[in-house]
Amino acid sequence: MAPAFVVRACVLSFWAGLISGSPDFDQFVKMVEKNIADAKSYKFPVDNSKLTKLADSGGSRVREFGEFDFIVVGAGSAGAVLANRLSEVEHWKILLLEAGGNDNEFCDIFGMAGYLWYSDMNWGYNTTKQKNICQAMPNQQCFYVRGKVRGGSSTVNLGVYARGNREDFDRWEKMGNPGWSYRDVLPYFKKSEAAVFAGREGKFHGEGGYMHVDVLNPTPDFQPAMFKAFKELGQDKVDYNGKNQLGIGQVQYSLNYNKRDSTARAFLDFFQKRPNLYVSLNSFVSNILIDTCTNAAYGVEFFKNGEKYVARSTKEVVLSAGSINTPQLLMISGIGPRDHLRELGIEVIRDLPVGRNLQDHLYYAGMFYRSNQTFYNETPLEALKDYTYNKKPLTSAMELVVFARTDGSKKGRPDIEIPLAVPIDTDSVRQLNGLSEEYASKLGVDKLHDIWMPIILLHPKSVGSVKLKSRSITDFPAIDPNYLSQEEDLETLYRAVQFIIRLNRTKALRGYTATFRHPPVMGCDDTHPRFSKDWWYCSFKQLSFSILHPVGTTKMGSDAFNSVVSSTLQVHGMKNLRVVDAGVIPELTSGHTNAPAIMIAEKAADIIKKTYKVLEFV
Ligand SMILES: *[C@@H]1O[C@H](CO)[C@@H](O)[C@H](O)[C@H]1NC(C)=O
Ligand SMILES: *[C@@H]1O[C@H](CO)[C@@H](O)[C@H](O)[C@H]1NC(C)=O
Ligand SMILES: *[C@@H]1O[C@H](CO)[C@@H](O)[C@H](O)[C@H]1NC(C)=O
Secondary structure, three states, rough: OOOOEEEHHHHHHOOOOOOOHHHHHHHHHHHHHHHHHHHHHOOOOOOOHHHHHOOOOOOOOEEEEEEEEEEEEEEOHHHHHHHHHHHOOOOOOOEEEOOEEEOOOOOOHHHHHHOOOOOEEEEEEEOOOOOOOOOHHHOOOOOOOOEOOOOOHHHOOOEEEEOHHHHHHHHHHHOOOOOOOOHHHHHHHHHEEEOOOOOOOOOOOOOOOOOEEOOOOOOOOHHHHHHHHHHOOOOOOOOOOOOOOEEEEEEOOOEEOOOOOOHHHOOOOOOOOOOOEEEEEEEEEEEEEOOOOOEEEEEEEEEEOEEEEEEEEEEEEEEHHHHHHHHHHHHHHEEEEHHEEEEEEEOOEEOOOOOOOOEEEEEEEEOOOEEEOOOOOHHHHHHHHHHHHHHOOOOEEEEEEEEOOOOOOOOOOEEEEEEEEOOOOOOHHHHOOOOOOOHHHOOOOOOOOEEEEEEOOHHHHHHHHEEOOOOOOOOEEEEEOOOOOOOOOOOOHHHHHHHHHHHHHHHHHOOOOEEEEOOOOOOOOOOOOOOOHHHHHHHHHHHEOOOOOOOOOOOOOOOOOOOOOOOOOOEOOOOEEEEHHHHOOOOOOOOHHHHHHHHHHHHHHHHHHHOOOOOHHH
């Protein structure tokens, strides 16, 4: 999922009295207003008890839901794609279970993503208390958004389509995963994609897939200014999903004309009516049914509308619940680290390092340039009008992105990513990161003149974990990304800061009298000289946040000591049980994680079809 970059329409109080237009547009604006108002008064759940509450509290009756060839758990970035591809085989019966409800037309507006995070479409997780990041946040816990809705996180993210670097996938293969090199996975990236934008490198993009990929119409002056400025730092213009990732490029979005193209929109909307595909929403899976004599999975238990059900599978159970919920469900079902399961009183079916190796991107939010130019200035109402009448996407403010190496080399994979965003405003920074109002009010962002250049750390050395708090699925999992626990990560951020400050001397930015700015940093300004190395290290801890790209918790690899699934995504030592989601990624990619999750599902579908020798039928 993409991070908390700012949205372009926020302050709805502006709108009162301004609204005029067609009745349809008025209705649309009312719908948007209602969703924003609901988000502002939303109270987060503290656990899953709303999902597991039984209507008939006395009864322990479990109802039969039926028998299927495959049961896919989670209709998210991967599950929706997998269910689509498996249901191409007409004689297979597929059940797709999703804990959340339907998506809607509010979800289609990328620029409103931040409000979806304050709704039941988000699980409502926070990380455990962190020592080295999110220090500016209440209780030092990072806000940890995960989609709980048809389409999963692809329905609530900011929609960036960035696959990563070819070297990332070659490394996956070298780590003991034959079939996952760049050359092997490129066809699967292309298979899903309907890329339509000018300037793409055609060889690297698909045109006939289901999911649209597009760029934004440029904000006048902004793009030329940024291309020139970064050119002075040696960064050429690139299609970052093409041959060369290093450089500066337009952000590619999962975007269909002006609307979000989530995996639900792209892979389910037109396919849900297939007679062999059963999509069951509001269905929260609580246990995997396993025959302990053979270690074979044969179904799942789940809660739906106050009832408990069991669904049975004749071929496989496939977990696509994501990097947080899949390890939780595995551990609850007895598959996980022996000591951890025993201490919670869970019978161990298979000892595997489930939940270990949590890797995630983080970003440092403190970097700004203040110019004398207003690049973008549309009221929220104007932006919504454009969205409705001119089919202009209303998105997060990221138009351009830089992928670079802090050692200055032009070869290999990037270690940082810098999205370039106008405009940004304090309220959205606050809301999207869960900052306190007091803290946010001190940031002093100038909405009209500031260009935001947050730094994403692409290959952090810090590794964390997902664990259980108890043996009950009603409890949230304990998510500890352990960010910035390795000195090397701070050093990389420090080199990235120096890189961005070099822009201060570029001719291109002097043309806009744009100079480097940094907001005050509570807890650092009184203890260290501003812009000293110690001050930077202190600031990294205060103003860094999760980018919400968790991977690796059900790592793919060749042995059961260091990994959870094989290169065919089967859980080691188990039968009829696979994981198909970003959790299998052994090492973080140099991009965003939605595109790889989709690719993994595309490839998994072919692996499964080959296993059952049906590839010739499709
Ligand atoms: C998570 O953090 C948010 C924002 O700080 C807070 O409102 C919410 O209550 C927290 N939830 C839990 C379960 O701690
Ligand atoms: C950036 O440039 C301005 C104007 O030349 C200068 O005043 C300022 O000190 C510079 N900032 C940094 C961090 O180098
Ligand atoms: C911004 O500053 C530059 C350089 O001083 C100047 O040429 C330009 O006219 C200014 N632009 C605005 C909108 O004030």
